[in-house]
Amino acid sequence: MTVLTKTRPARKTTAPSVPATMRAAAIERFGGPEMLQVVELPVPTLDPGEVLIAVHTAGVGSWDADMRAGWSPGGKPRFPMVLGTDGSGHIAAVGSRVRRFHSGDAVYAYSFDNPKGGFYAEYVAVAADKTAPVPEVLGMKEAGAIPTTGLTALQGIDQALHVKRAESVIILGASGGVGTLAVQFAKLRGARVLAIASGDDGVKLVRRLGADVAIDGHHEDILSTAREFAPDGIDAVLALAGGPALDQCMEALNRSGRLAYPNGVEPEPRKRRGLRVIPYDAVAGVTEFAQLNRAVTAAKLRVPIAAAYPLQDAAEAHRRLAERHVLGKIVLRVR
Ligand SMILES: NC(=O)c1ccc[n+]([C@@H]2O[C@H](COP(=O)([O-])OP(=O)(O)OC[C@H]3O[C@@H](n4cnc5c(N)ncnc54)[C@H](OP(=O)(O)O)[C@@H]3O)[C@@H](O)[C@H]2O)c1
Structure with a gap:
């Protein structure tokens, strides 16, 4: 079951003595x-x-x-x-x-x-x-x-894809660990988000998280939904899953479209002539966590x-x- 409730953090505790x-x-x-x-x-x-x-x-x-x-x-x-x-x-x-x-x-x-x-x-x-x-x-x-999924989602949207206001973005694998956060960060940047989720429950979840349109990528037609969503072609795809669903997402991209995926997505997306394919790894450091904290706060991340x-x-x-x-x-x- 999906739980969206929060446990309030104790901002400070008295540190117990550390055992051996x-x-x-x-x-x-x-x-x-x-x-x-x-x-x-x-x-x-x-x-x-x-x-x-x-x-x-x-x-x-x-x-x-x-x-x-x-x-x-x-x-x-x-x-x-x-x-x-x-x-x-x-x-x-x-x-x-x-x-x-x-x-x-x-x-x-x-x-x-x-x-x-x-x-x-x-x-x-x-x-x-x-x-x-x-x-x-x-x-x-x-x-x-x-930490891992948040850095990966935010860096996919910002550093790899440079998503801008009003752009059309597909998040493939939107109901997973990275995807549920990427949907919210893409909305935070002002994009129109087509979320390709898994199952009816996955579709409901990503709609609640702010996706403009959501479909079940295992059972629905991605290409025709994408063409309806962005008649001039999709601007950017963040791929968190591979295979035939990803092929359809790539097909839906416009001429200057770009695709980013974190290394580990399988099968690895195939390069296509004229298409910008951007593999990346999540990076953690003081700057990256500061960016994440700002985005988490601004998005009131769920x-x-x-x-x-x-x-x-x-x-x-x-x-x-x-x-x-x-x-x-x-x-x-x-x-
Ligand atoms: N290099 C890095 O720094 C880095 C960091 C983090 C993650 N990653 C990689 O990024 C990928 C995503 O990570 P994650 O933690 O988000 O994994 P995850 O939670 O398993 O998310 C992947 C999602 O894609 C869904 N999916 C698969 N095929 C689909 C389809 N045809 N239509 C719709 N949804 C589909 C899966 O749903 P079902 O299971 O229901 O099919 C799952 O919800 C993984 O490959 C991971 O290795 C890399």
């Missing part, structure tokens, strides 16, 4: 969801530029499942491996060079393939410049869901959470992810 060990959902070797087991591990130590976050909520993404199954982008894997690329929490300690954060601050952060361990844990050590204050309009659960599992049910969360048709995002409740 913590609970974490880790894998001892690559494999299926059952590899995820809750174990006791040492709390990570801090480098001078890092913060220690007492995790409240961890995001669960398809890239986590890829890493659990054997994808090792950082080279040789180290076990036990704690998964989790993003999340929210409160600062529990800061490294000797960190001035921007203090114990108890409510933050959210992004750290891809962190060698010290990810967010499926009670504590995570993250570079301070990949950490930001939780925007006032978000609860802790919602903040924990969006963050659909499809399901929230306790940390000990991380394997169940991965099983649900594998079933697909996730509307918005799956998260782990760590605290």
Whole structure:
């Protein structure tokens, strides 16, 4: 079920003393969801530029499942491996060079393939410049869901596509983690948005999030809807899914149209003569999080959470992810 309610963030808490060990959902070797087991591990130590976050909520993404199954982008894997690329929490300690954060601050952060361990844990050590204050309009659960998807959605709309007021934009995969946010950011920039969602429930969701027109991309005719939506052709496509639906979106673009997709979309969009195809990766840093915080606040961003599992049910969360048709995002409740 999609939940759009918010849990108010505690902006500051008194930082509890940091224990020596913590609970974490880790894998001892690559494999299926059952590899995820809750174990006791040492709390990570801090480098001078890092913060220690007492995790409240961890995001669960398809890239986590890829890493659990054997994808090792950082080279040789180290076990036990704690998964989790993003999340929210409160600062529990800061490294000797960190001035921007203090114990108890409510933050959210992004750290891809962190060698010290990810967010499926009670504590995570993250570079301070990949950490930001939780925007006032978000609860802790919602903040924990969006560092990766929020940066990806906003950078797709702004840096990759440079979406402008009154342009016609297709968001393909609009009811997923990145798509539900991209619809709102494209509307924030004043675009007309045609959302290609998944299922009747996905269509209803993206309409509620502000899409001007929404259809089910698994069952409806994308090309004819796009031609009706923009008779002179679509200006820009943000592709969060690939395959035949994407081919139809590309067909609908006008002569100066452009298509952007975050790396990982499969099958990878094929280049076509005369068409600008822009692959990109989400970038996290102080500037990027400041941009995200401004856009989240201006859009009064709504963050659909499809399901929230306790940390000990991380394997169940991965099983649900594998079933697909996730509307918005799956998260782990760590605290
Ligand atoms: N490189 C980076 O920095 C980066 C960062 C974030 C994400 N990504 C990539 O971006 C992609 C999207 O990520 P995400 O987290 O948003 O994934 P997601 O939540 O799975 O969203 C993809 C959505 O596309 C939908 N979809 C698939 N085919 C469709 C069709 N024909 N019509 C309508 N909807 C369709 C899926 O619905 P069903 O499951 O119901 O079909 C799903 O809701 C992934 O490939 C991910 O790897 C890359």
